[in-house]
Amino acid sequence: MTNKNNPASAGQKNKTMPRVFSSLAASFLLSSFSLTNAQTAEEGIPGSYIKIMLIAGIFLTFLAFSFLFYYGMGEEKPEPKIHPFAFLKRFREHLVGAVPIEKENEILLEDDYDGIKELNNKVPPWFNYLFYATIIFGIFYMLNYYVFKTGKLQYQEYKEEVQAADIQKAKLMKSGAFINENTVTRLVDAASLNAGKNIFKTNCVPCHGPDGGGVVGPNLTDDYWIHGGGIKNIFTTIKYGVPAKGMISWQTQLNPKQIQEVASYVMSLHGTHPANPKPPQGEKYTEQ
Numbered sequence: 001m002t003n004k005n006n007p008a009s010a011g012q013k014n015k016t017m018p019r020v021f022s023s024l025a026a027s028f029l030l031s032s033f034s035l036t037n038a039q040t041a042e043e044g045i046p047g048s049y050i051k052i053m054l055i056a057g058i059f060l061t062f063l064a065f066s067f068l069f070y071y072g073m074g075e076e077k078p079e080p081k082i083h084p085f086a087f088l089k090r091f092r093e094h095l096v097g098a099v100p101i102e103k104e105n106e107i108l109l110e111d112d113y114d115g116i117k118e119l120n121n122k123v124p125p126w127f128n129y130l131f132y133a134t135i136i137f138g139i140f141y142m143l144n145y146y147v148f149k150t151g152k153l154q155y156q157e158y159k160e161e162v163q164a165a166d167i168q169k170a171k172l173m174k175s176g177a178f179i180n181e182n183t184v185t186r187l188v189d190a191a192s193l194n195a196g197k198n199i200f201k202t203n204c205v206p207c208h209g210p211d212g213g214g215v216v217g218p219n220l221t222d223d224y225w226i227h228g229g230g231i232k233n234i235f236t237t238i239k240y241g242v243p244a245k246g247m248i249s250w251q252t253q254l255n256p257k258q259i260q261e262v263a264s265y266v267m268s269l270h271g272t273h274p275a276n277p278k279p280p281q282g283e284k285y286t287e288q
């Protein structure tokens, strides 16, 4: 039956093809544009592919317009009014898949349990779809974790995190992040004292003299301390300084480990005989 013989359906039928084509064209054009953007971003997709998409899009746009013109836009007969969201209702009905009450007779089972009867409803489609989705998910999951091993299993992830934490910990230990004025201990090994000596040479000599005898700063070799002797007090003085009296705070320039080393070195100077010792300052300190 041609459209002319059936004008009632003409309005509906004629526009289906142009619509299909125009939406196809739109998606082709859109995806080719977004691909062009993606390409400039990371040069991932070959240019010829985008060109084909563009040409296909333009061609389909052309086709859509010819269809529209050929069948004539603006048919006199208006299309029957369908609610714009009617498809949502149909979709919902499909997902639930229930048999309408009028037709329940057809699926009523023979059994009768003291007047309680049973309907032979099918499993609701939404439930089946969920099931299919888990199967599809499972396939991708298996491929990802067990076949191509593109994903990491929990145990692997755990191992890597522990490894990273160990590296981090070693780094922190080396910088002495856990050393502070409460936990510091005096180092006596040659390597640490040597490191302390070098730190002293580069930073402390101008004010304390090359042998710790004192210049602007006090003599560090005698029994007398302004801020207390012993590793904890010395560490504290070096770390926080005495800015008002001209002793700098070193905590921004030396890490805790380095402060520990130089403090230990300072302690090793005790009892040595500097060339030009400054007279004692502060109070005599005796280790508890």
Ligand code: HEC
Pocket (backbone or CB within 6 Å): 199, 200, 203, 204, 205, 206, 207, 208, 216, 217, 218, 220, 224, 225, 226, 227, 228, 234, 237, 238, 242, 245, 246, 247, 248, 250, 262, 263, 266, 281, 282
């Ligand atoms: C700019 C000069 C200057 C520099 C550099 C300097 N100090 Fe001092 N230091 C001082 C002065 C001044 C004092 C005395 C502070 C006071 O009178 O309270 C002092 C005090 C100290 C004390 C405490 C002495 C006491 O009797 O309690 C120690 C320990 C010390 N310095 C260690 C160092 C170390 C280690 C360095 C290098 C990392 C250093 N200082 C670098 C000027 C300096």
